Amino acid sequence: MINELSSQQKIWLVVQSIPAGKVSSYGQIADLAGLPGRARLVGKVLGMVPESGFNGSEVPWYRVLRASGQIAFPVASDHYNRQRAHLLDEGVMVKGRTVSMKKYAWQPSLDELMFKLSF
DNA sequence: CGCCTGACTGAGG
DNA sequence: CCCTCAGCCAGGC
Numbered sequence: 001m002i003n004e005l006s007s008q009q010k011i012w013l014v015v016q017s018i019p020a021g022k023v024s025s026y027g028q029i030a031d032l033a034g035l036p037g038r039a040r041l042v043g044k045v046l047g048m049v050p051e052s053g054f055n056g057s058e059v060p061w062y063r064v065l066r067a068s069g070q071i072a073f074p075v076a077s078d079h080y081n082r083q084r085a086h087l088l089d090e091g092v093m094v095k096g097r098t099v100s101m102k103k104y105a106w107q108p109s110l111d112e113l114m115f116k117l118s119f
Numbered sequence: 120c121g122c123c124t125g126a127c128t129g130a131g132g
Numbered sequence: 133c134c135c136t137c138a139g140c141c142a143g144g145c
Contacts, residue, residue, distance in 0.1 A: 026127055037140055043126035044142070064126080072126040079126075127140080 007035055010119050011045045017116060018063045021090045022106035023099055025067040032108070034119035043072065062086040069101040 005013070010033040018024050026039035035041065046061040062083040066072050073080040075097050087094050092104050108117060 027129095030127090037128090038142090039127040040125065040141060041127095045126095047126065061126085066126085067128060083126095122145090124144085125142095129139090130137090132134100132136085 005119065007033065007038075007041065008045050008048070010034060011042055012049070012059050014117060015046070015059055015061065015064060016057055017108070017112070018060060018106050020060075020063075021092060021104070023063045023065050023069075023087070023092060023101070023104045024106045025065055025101070026072075027067050028106075029064060032113075032117050032119075039067075060086075063090075063106075065099055065101075067101075069098045071097045071099075 011029060014029050014032045026042040029042045030036060030038045046064060049059045049061055071080055071083050073083065084094050087099065092099055
């Protein structure tokens with residue numbers, strides 16, 4: 001079928017498929033959404049997520065970090081605190097402001113890539 | 120138009 | 133581990 005999804009919708013859909021307890025990066029989300037090189041756009045779009053979620057589902061913005069594993073917000077800021085708390089809730093270990101990507105990076109299966117994330 | 124600013128990134132030193 | 137820098141791209145002015 002023809003792909004009529006906006007970049008924003010693709011980004012939300014990809015973020016929604018990150019499983020609890022796993023994390024991703026702005027760049028990885030951009031790649032999976034078919035928008036290579038647009039990591040900054042991902043950040044901007046995540047900032048528009050309504051509190052109530054999107055299409056009835058939550059958009060787990062807090063599972064998205066910098067490629068380095070760091071939380072992108074200034075330490076101790078409101079956003080920073082919320083993101084950190086959410087991650088800890090899901091059992092993701094956060095040392096200082098960073099998460100071990102080695103340990104928690106989300107790796108979509110080939111099946112998921114072909115049938116769910118083919119944009 | 121140009122110039123600046125981001126929830127960014129990878130390469131280099 | 134730190135810092136700098138060049139790319140990146142949408143928006144605002």
